[in-house]
Amino acid sequence: MDLNYTKEEQAFREDVRSFVHENLPKDIGEKVLHHKRLVKDDWVRWQKILYKKGWVAPNWPKEYGGCAWTPIQQHIFDEECGYAGAPRVMPFGLVMVAPVIQNFGSKWQKEYYLPRILSSEDWWAQGYSEPGSGSDLASVKTKAVRQGDHYIVDGQKTWTTLGQYANMIFCLVRTDTTVKKQEGISFLLIDMTLPGVTVRPIITLDEEHEVNEVFFDNVKVPAQNMVGEEGKGWTYAKFLLGHERTGIARVGESKRELEQLKAIAAKELRNGKPLMQDPRFRDRITAVEVELMALEITLLRVLSSRTKPGPEASILKIKGTDIQQALTELTMEAVGPYALPFRPEVRDGNWKGESVGPEYAAAAAAVYFNYRKTSIYGGSNEIQRNIISQMVLGL
């Protein structure tokens, strides 16, 4: 038993750290640290920087332009990027659809889409959820009917993250209504600029525009955009769920938020003394920090195990999001009454105006409410618990 990183891993961490330090554009880093609003260009700029370095697709096999890093290296990379305040690499293209295309896609799909994903030329969205199909994903109704060389798509997707920026969306569509519900689903790649695709914003509790409804009205999608076999979409979707190994725990981001919370608690006063010295508040920070320490080791145990991570990855999702949410809650409480002012304009990167309260308070409550999403998306934490209880505990 040796619970230290190897010399090579430590050297790798140093490389990543200095690269991020030298190459993360200051304006983007500032936005992330201060919870300002990121726009499309911020993500794309950072992804192009990683692309140039050859680091944008750590999870891809080398033959497609990936890094062939070990899971531990991938974790170190995620952690350093998150900790430094780099924007999260958009997962929909690089982490989600790409492995499906690599494993099940046609030659044409590989040659056409993979390079465009690497270079951030395409922005992908995930078209799984529908108004009637959230946790019960296999009930999707959006239908795709074969007509000659095309599929005609009709239906609606919802909660589509950053769909307003996307030009491509991978969808679970129903191609057969006569078989068992899982067996009638196919995996279709849809160009969002096609006639008949409409994107409408959904505004969240923080009054931000981050998710969308996407409507398909008689959309003519070339048949060459069907991934693998018709009717195998559910299998591919499950493969994808099992594929996202690292990153769910968000250890790097949480470490950064924890550090910022401590800095805030050192500045805020309670009874004339720094809040950080108030045992009542300090103990609550400690409780989260201890959970985070444990999660990091749990994550490393999962990554180091010789078997492919299975349902126990659900532990990482549940605990990772618990911790993220607890940190936003403590940050909101740390700023006291200055949690109340709500000024979305302040979150614009170019905003220059009169402040209200300390800068770190400006988005505290908005971020708290925004982060309620983390225990809902990507398979709600209830569904994750169902998975553990059925697949691990055998209940």
Next chain:
Amino acid sequence: MDFIYSDEQQQLRDSLQKYIAKEYGFEARKAIIASKQGFSDKVWAQFAEMGLLGVAFDEAHGGFGGSSVDTMLVMTELGRGMVVEPYFSTVVVGGSLIDLGGSEAQKQAILSEVVQGKLLLAAALGEPKSRYELNCVETAAKRDGAGYVLNGHKAVVLHGESADKLVVSARTAGGARDAKGISLFLVDRKSAGVAVQGYRTIDGMRAAEIKFANVKVGADGVLGEVDAALPLLERAADFAVSALCAEAVGAMEALNAATYEYLKTRQQFGRPIGSFQALQHRAVDMMIHCEQSRSLALLASVKVQSEDPNERKRTVSAAKIQIGRSGRHISEEAIQLHGGMGVSNELAAGHYAKRLTMINATLGDVDHHSERFASAA
């Protein structure tokens, strides 16, 4: 023991409930919040007509001579409707400061106007560094002939932008955190030297930063005893906290009801999600949280009148702790059980959660009142 409301109280509650259900739906409220002022003069005039603005004040001052329980009834209904009009700042906080501390002349002049809906008040008590401590006052009031001159910065003043008169705590003696040396002043918001920076709050209300630069206040603008206003402030704040607790109970009831309804109607896996026991138990816990909150909110609404300041403080702080914890629990669970819909701004659920969360950050959070509770033993 008697937990029964009188006929008059039930009437008051029913008529307000009816009014809100009819005139103050989610869409109507949204339009009010989007308006320039952030609340509706029309609704305010209706409140005056219904007698809501005077329930707590003596008949001699234009009120209806009700008790703190009447205020609680009103606040619970306002909470259920997520009403954004300045009832809390004008009637509850501002009104009780004047009612408890004002001279007969001040009460005559101000309360009767408040009751008629002609005058809005706001309490400017907090400061950038005061957090929830009422004794932490750096705004300075210096003697100037018969009156005073005010300088300082008041933070997150609820409805400060629209108030006609501000009740301002300022230091007339002593150091920044001393209990002695605090005085209260009535200041016209339009006085020379008062600068108001208004903004929205995340729960759909309005608040303001207010800066005072050499603002002159006459001798008739002193409220209560010079240098010794803290006990008055605390009493009024306790009354305000008990009212907030009552409001929270209304919001919790409505949020729970919305969640139970959603559990019964939302279908996944071919059945209502409320048929999953994992969610049933959580719905039950939300209900228990609400009942525990109601119990302490009731107790606080009665004991806030107690002559024994320790009993008053203990009970009010206990209620605020319970409300803070339960409000957080219910809010988070309600959002979670709504799934994606819970984080959409188009559903009322999230807005109840925002209000409940901000009630915890108003006049003392759980930590603040935990300490106060222990020290009032």
